[in-house]
Amino acid sequence: MISSIAPSTLKQYSSSLKRWWSFCHQNRIDIYTFNVTKILDFLTELFSSGSNYGTINSARSALALLISPEVGTDFRIKRFFKGVENLRPGRPRYEITWDPHIVLKYLSSRDNKSIPLDFLDKKLAMLLALTTAHRAQTLSLTDIRNIEVTSDKILIKIPDRIKTSKRTRPQPVLLLPYFKERPQVCVATTLQVYMEKTKTLSSIHTDLKPVDQTSIEGKWYRHDHVQCSLYSPCEHIKGRSYGYQLRCDQENSGLVLQFKNLCSFL
Incomplete structure (x- = not known):
């Protein structure tokens, strides 16, 4: 029960x-x-x-x-x-929202291949949020095993139970098209660069085991989730941490926040 x-x-x-x-x-x-x-x-x-x-x-x-x-x-x-x-009638939490153009302009000025990994991590989080309009909980559940790459887009299936899951409702599938006109804010390109940079990221997740303890002593495979903590222990980030990354992107871009929480993502 x-x-x-x-x-x-x-x-x-x-x-x-x-x-x-x-x-x-x-x-x-x-x-x-x-x-x-x-x-x-x-x-x-x-x-x-x-x-x-x-x-x-x-x-x-x-x-x-x-x-x-x-x-x-x-x-x-x-x-x-x-x-x-x-x-005491209910009121919407926010009556205005922030301008995404300010953040996109800031992100487009940073090259994916040259920026530090922690910044690339936050950039990917923001681009995923703006492109898919999904909750932070959903975005934090993206798994490299559920990614399908085609010539014009990337598909990410979300089989995990989320807040909006129902027995009669299909699970979400994130559609990430390639934006060849502006590759610096292309979420599909940014995702591929991020995965390439983090494919050897160590993890101490208890479910992950080294292939060979003698030849790979102390090294562990990266977490199966697309985005994970860049600091030890390298576990996947959850919804609240994902929301924090989005707020960092907003603040770094010079956007003045007038909101206590990011209701669009949390």
């Missing part, structure tokens, strides 16, 4: 459930009892503390999972949320 819930969802619910347990302990009530009055008192307490609609709605979902699905369907609780929406 627990496998039906994504780890990220459980992590999101944990905070609400801890507050619910504390509320029940203070009011001497059973945490598993479906009591509409007490649940409304708890949700009202969250609203009074300044929580937004999304946070309160997440708490409702957590209680529906813990207590009963009726928490999400009861007409009184629905009416309460209608009032929350009217009093």
